[in-house]
Amino acid sequence: MAGPFNPELHVDLKRFGAKDLDMCMNCGTCTTICPMSEDSGGGFPRRVIRLVQTGQQKKLESSLDPWMCYFCGDCTLNCPRNANPAEVMMASRRYLTSRYDFTGLASLFYRNPLTEIIAIVLVGLFITALFVFLHGPMVLHRVELNTFAPVKWVELGDWIMAGTLSFFLLAGAVRMTWWTLGRRDMLRVSPMIFIRQIPTFFAHLFTQKRWARCGSHPSLIRWIKHLLLVSGYLSMLTLVLILLRWFQTDHVYPFYYPQRLWGYYATVALLYPTGDFIVSRLRRKEPIHFFTEASDWIFLVMLFLTALTGIMVNVFRVNGFPMATYIIYVIHLAIAVPMLVVEVPFSKWSHIMYRPLSIYLAGVKKAVADSTGKGSDAQALEPAAAA
Numbered sequence: 386m387a388g389p390f391n392p393e394l395h396v397d398l399k400r401f402g403a404k405d406l407d408m409c410m411n412c413g414t415c416t417t418i419c420p421m422s423e424d425s426g427g428g429f430p431r432r433v434i435r436l437v438q439t440g441q442q443k444k445l446e447s448s449l450d451p452w453m454c455y456f457c458g459d460c461t462l463n464c465p466r467n468a469n470p471a472e473v474m475m476a477s478r479r480y481l482t483s484r485y486d487f488t489g490l491a492s493l494f495y496r497n498p499l500t501e502i503i504a505i506v507l508v509g510l511f512i513t514a515l516f517v518f519l520h521g522p523m524v525l526h527r528v529e530l531n532t533f534a535p536v537k538w539v540e541l542g543d544w545i546m547a548g549t550l551s552f553f554l555l556a557g558a559v560r561m562t563w564w565t566l567g568r569r570d571m572l573r574v575s576p577m578i579f580i581r582q583i584p585t586f587f588a589h590l591f592t593q594k595r596w597a598r599c600g601s602h603p604s605l606i607r608w609i610k611h612l613l614l615v616s617g618y619l620s621m622l623t624l625v626l627i628l629l630r631w632f633q634t635d636h637v638y639p640f641y642y643p644q645r646l647w648g649y650y651a652t653v654a655l656l657y658p659t660g661d662f663i664v665s666r667l668r669r670k671e672p673i674h675f676f677t678e679a680s681d682w683i684f685l686v687m688l689f690l691t692a693l694t695g696i697m698v699n700v701f702r703v704n705g706f707p708m709a710t711y712i713i714y715v716i717h718l719a720i721a722v723p724m725l726v727v728e729v730p731f732s733k734w735s736h737i738m739y740r741p742l743s744i745y746l747a748g749v750k751k752a753v754a755d756s757t758g759k760g761s762d763a764q765a766l767e768p769a770a771a772a
Contacts, residue, residue, distance in 0.1 A: 391442040398437050400496050401483070402678050403476035409434050409468035415460035420599055421453055430454055434473050446484050447564045451477035452736075452743035455596045457604040458672020472676050479680070482735050485557035491731040498679030501727060505687070508723035516715045528707045530698075531635050534714060540629045546725065547626055553730035554738045561739060565746050574753055582748040589741035591615065607671070610658040615737075617654025620647060621695075637703055648699065655692035659685050684733040687724040694720055 391397075395406055416422050416431045428435075429450055436445045445451075454474040461471040483492035494501035521532050563571065588594065593615075596608040624632040624647065631644060638644055663685050666674040694717035701710040728734040 391440045394440045394442050394445070395437050398473070398476050398480055401476040401479040402676065403437070403469075403473040404676075405467060405469040406434070406437065406473055406476075408466045409438065409464075409470065409473070410466055411435060411438075412465065414463055414465060415470040418459050418463045420457065420459065421455070421595070424453075424595075430460065430470055430474050433477055434468075434470060437473065437477065445477065446481065447567075449565060449743040449747050451481055452740050453595075453747075454478075455593070455599040455604070455608075456673045457599045458675075461672045461675070469676070471672060478736065478739075479678075481561075482557075482732075482739065485560045485735075485739065486553070486731060487556055487560065488553070488731075491735070494727070494732055495678075495680060498683070501680065501683060501732065504727050505683070505723040508726050509719040512719045512722050513715060516718075520711075523707070523711060525707050528702050528705055528710050529635050530633065530702060530710060530714060533711045534633075536630055536633050539633065543626050543629060546722065550725060550729050554735065557730065557735065558738055558742055561742060562746060566749070570753070574749065575756075578749055578752045578756070582745050582752065585748045586741050586745040589744045590737070591619075593740065595744070607673070610661060613654045614658035617651045617658075617692075620651035620654065621692075624648060624651065645699075649696075652692050652696045655688065656696075659689040659692070663689065680733050684728055687720060687728060691717070691721040691724050 395403075398406060411431060411434070413431055415434075416428055419430060422429045433445070433448065433450045436448065451474055454471070456471050456475060458471050461469050464470055479495050483489075483495055486492070490504075494504070516534070521535055524532050566574065592612065593608065596611065597605055599608070632648065634644070640646075662674075665671055666677045666681065666685070669675050694713055697713045698710060698717055701713055729737075
């Protein structure tokens with residue numbers, strides 16, 4: 386595929402974190418050492434770096450390769466030129482995230498972290514203002530959270546937010562699919578092929594199981610921690626989006642009641658991994674944490690504070706501190722809502738959609754290649770730029 390040439394592509398990638406890109410001399414050590422190279426086709430991850438260096442923007446935008454990397458860091462540790470190929474792959478994912486987003490906000494946030502912080506502050510102030518001017522009666526002789534913040538209105542806000550986030554994520558997913566398969570190939574693929582690959586999408590959405598085969602022992606431990614984090618995140622989403630009327634209650638149940646136990650599990654599953662990742666980034670003790678962009682810090686700190694303020698609401702409510710409960714509840718939502726609104730569709734958390742989708746699309750391409758007699762190469766379908 387020829388595709389337009391962008392001589393500034395490598396400069397763009399540097400803005401997304403690939404600061405050592407120019408050190409790469411294409412020796413191929415990263416491909417030799419990468420445990421995913423065989424599964425991802427010959428030349429992985431070297432071919433991604435080559436696309437960037439040669440300015441082949443359309444090929445990069447139609448490639449699934451950046452999402453096949455789980456940043457075990459083996460390539461970075463063994464690179465004789467200290468080109469940090471793992472960080473180049475990470476920067477490529479940030480770049481692709483910005484390209485999938487039709488609003489341009491993702492690109493703005495990645496290129497100028499201050500704008501991301503401003504967006505988070507503005508959304509947080511908006512949520513705070515809603516409670517300042519629209520909260521219900523403040524009962525002070527006992528905790529009545531549902532009087533202060535009626536659950537039906539909070540639930541409505543949750544669903545509006547979820548619908549908005551889903552729209553932006555799905556829009557990005559459609560753009561990713563369009564660029565990967567191309568208009569011609571999307572139209573000629575049998576709908577049954579798309580349907581048969583759906584279990585693959587959900588399997589990798591919930592487990593990211595390829596990570597377990599990536600790199601050395603520390604990478605396996607990190608995958609387990611990540612799995613714990615995902616379980617906590619999905620648990621909390623279930624509690625606040627589907628079971629909020631059961632979860633946000635003024636009745637204090639015994640400690641062993643499922644409502645409390647599930648909430649405590651979600652809290653631990655969020656606090657422990659995020660706290661561990663923050664410490665690891667501060668100490669730079671793993672290749673994945675040698676270099677940290679502002680978006681990494683913002684995501685981790687916001688997620689940690691969301692879980693921390695959430696458990697504080699529970700502590701104050703259970704122990705009967707009305708004013709403290711109401712105040713920390715507002716603070717909790719002023720952190721949680723911007724964390725979701727900004728981070729999920731426009732920043733680091735969007736990989737929860739794009740990574741499993743990449744494996745799903747690779748499966749679609751392989752199935753089409755097999756059915757048309759082009760072999761098992763997942764790259765048999767021409768990318769979007771060829772259409």
